[in-house]
Amino acid sequence: MGLLSNRIDRSSLKPGDHIYSWRTAYIYAHHGIYVGDNKVIHFTRRGQEVGTGTILDHILVSSIPNRSTVPCTVCTPPSDGHGVVSSCLDCFLAGGILYRFEYAVTPAIFLAKARGGTCTLAVSDPDDIVVHRANYLLTNGFGLYNVFKNNCEDFAIYSKTGLLVVDDSTMGQSGQAVSIIGGPLAAVMSTPLRLVTTNVYGMVATAVGVYCASRYAADIGMRRDVMKVSAEDLTTRLTTGLLRVVEPSLAVLPPTTS
Structure with a gap:
């Protein structure tokens, strides 16, 4: 790479x-865990890859990949209970290009890849543990x-x-989500610094600096509001309400179809 x-x-x-694959116009990427035998386990909204339930659907709908009308014999059908599904690699990619998310990157590489959702400073666990977690969540859900x-x-x-x-009052560990919010946030936060320089290049450099700093601080490998939780304990927390994630309720729209 x-x-x-x-x-x-x-x-x-x-x-x-x-692994992940960018969708049309590189608006967003869809992520999953490759578990072998040409299968990928990934998380969706009730089986729909795109569908936030908010006004964002109007932005993302143009990037929904075309789906075949013929059911795939490998992929598990979407469940109404939770959105963790198993798909074949071809269905997961939906005609897109295959990319691998990088772990334990250096700060220099992390900042060089300005687009969030491609790498992290955090260290990955051994592959067998990763596959176990993904398979466990396929059966038990991810909230x-x-x-x-x-x-x-x-x-x-x-x-x-x-x-x-x-x-649960803060953003998740998704670098992609941080990038979506980080750009406008950087512009707002760097506005008071416009008095330091009137040069347009200086203003852009300042905004980029603030954006990079916010991405770095929000990365899962740097945050202090995270803890190690086993998949089994995660299920218990979700069941008992000790861990609660609610769906967006602002400007709710009918779910899109893929």
Whole structure:
């Protein structure tokens, strides 16, 4: 993999890999865990890859990949109970390019990859543990889907690290979500610094600096509001209400179909 791209060949895949594929126009990426035998376990909103239940659906709907009308004999049908599903690699990619998410990257590499949702400073657990977590969650679920607090990237990162954000009032560990919010936030936070320089290049550099700093501080490998939680304990916490993730309730729209 190069510095600016995590693209890989299928021949280099191994069970336990966190993989992803960008959708149309690179608006967002869909993440999952490759578990071997050409199968990927990933987290969706009631079986729908796209569908936040908010106004964001209008933005994301254009990037929904075209689905075949012929049911796949490998993929498990979506469940209304939870959105963790098993798909074949072809269905997961939906015609897109295969990328592998990187773990334990250096701060320099992390900052060089300005787009969130491609790498993390956190260290991955051994591959057999990763596959166990993903398979366990396939059976027991990963809670309710939330685009900012509990999405497909959060699922994959948890499967790889066992790290979970313990404060449900904050954003999840998804670098992709941080990037979506981080850009506008950087512009707002850097506004007071406009008095330091009137040069447009200086203003842009300041905004980029604030954005990079916010991404770095919010990375799962740097945060202090996370803890190691086993998959079995996670299920117990979800069942007893000790861990609660709610779906977005602002500007709720009918769910989209893929």
